[in-house]
Amino acid sequence: MKVYISADMEGVCGVTHSAQCRPGHPDYERFRRLLTQEVNSAIEGALEGGATDVLVNDSHFAMTNIVIEDLHPRASLISGSNKLSAQMEGLDETFAAVFLVGYHQGDGQGDGVINHTLMSATIRRVLVNGTVADEALINAAVAADFGVPVALLTGDDRVCEHISNTIENTQVAPVKRAIDRLSAENLPVHEARRLIRERAAMAIERVRNGAIKSAAAYAPARFDVEFRLSSAAHLCTLFPAVERTGPCSITFERPTMVEAYKLFWGLGIVGTAAMTGVFTPAP
Numbered sequence: 001m002k003v004y005i006s007a008d009m010e011g012v013c014g015v016t017h018s019a020q021c022r023p024g025h026p027d028y029e030r031f032r033r034l035l036t037q038e039v040n041s042a043i044e045g046a047l048e049g050g051a052t053d054v055l056v057n058d059s060h061f062a063m064t065n066i067v068i069e070d071l072h073p074r075a076s077l078i079s080g081s082n083k084l085s086a087q088m089e090g091l092d093e094t095f096a097a098v099f100l101v102g103y104h105q106g107d108g109q110g111d112g113v114i115n116h117t118l119m120s121a122t123i124r125r126v127l128v129n130g131t132v133a134d135e136a137l138i139n140a141a142v143a144a145d146f147g148v149p150v151a152l153l154t155g156d157d158r159v160c161e162h163i164s165n166t167i168e169n170t171q172v173a174p175v176k177r178a179i180d181r182l183s184a185e186n187l188p189v190h191e192a193r194r195l196i197r198e199r200a201a202m203a204i205e206r207v208r209n210g211a212i213k214s215a216a217a218y219a220p221a222r223f224d225v226e227f228r229l230s231s232a233a234h235l236c237t238l239f240p241a242v243e244r245t246g247p248c249s250i251t252f253e254r255p256t257m258v259e260a261y262k263l264f265w266g267l268g269i270v271g272t273a274a275m276t277g278v279f280t281p282a283p
């Protein structure tokens with residue numbers, strides 16, 4: 001039984017500022033280790049629940065955050081950001097469950113810790129088939145294309161509440177209570193890890209007994225993306241599938257969610273380049 005873990009960082013216990021999750025910040029080395037330990041707790045729980053193989057996809061920023069020498073010895077790791085399926089790279093129909101570890105609320109959806117949607121400087125809002133979607137819901141829809149359910153989500157209380165209200169039976173591990181976008185009451189670190197391990201084991205048991213099932217696949221899948229600047233929307237119309245719907249917004253539709261997600265990721269990269277100007281020398 002194979003388990004796939006997509007690991008973000010903003011939802012890790014102790015993280016309350018995006019600077020803590022950026023290489024170069026004095027605290028980054030501490031926080032990447034806290035992330036690695038939370039991923040390990042999820043892996044331990046998965047193995048306790050009956051998983052045999054675990055693949056971890058580093059899914060935050062440059063996607064080189066997890067400390068491989070500290071990662072659980074039973075897990076393989078996808079590292080690096082030049083990949084076609086971003087936070088869901090490597091997932092296919094051979095997996096039995098997806099875990100989303102260290103996740104966070106979407107941009108503008110409330111007071112969740114470091115709420116944003118994939119590329120915080122570029123993207124303001126994303127709708128999938130007409131519904132406002134955060135990273136967790138987008139990735140759950142990608143997983144549904146492969147018939148794989150999201151069995152566990154960890155992060156702050158806000159993202160956990162949102163996923164619980166949206167996806168039936170997904171297990172959640174709220175490791176901190178959001179006070180503001182940049183403040184939280186964190187669980188004791190070891191209690192957070194114990195909670196993740198416990199819920200991960202429960203999640204796998206629920207997949208095994210059929211209580212957690214994949215959502216229906218989106219076909220076709222339509223994205224409506226609102227960028228922060230008009231230049232991002234403008235440059236995205238280079239791609240024939242993309243239609244401009246407003247000064248800062250575009251829409252596109254693809255036959256499957258996996259295809260749509262790849263295009264969304266590509267447009268995010270182009271939109272990000274457009275924010276400061278293509279080929280603009282670094283300051």
Ligand SMILES: [Zn+2]
Pocket residue numbers: 008009010059060061
């Ligand atoms: Zn992140």
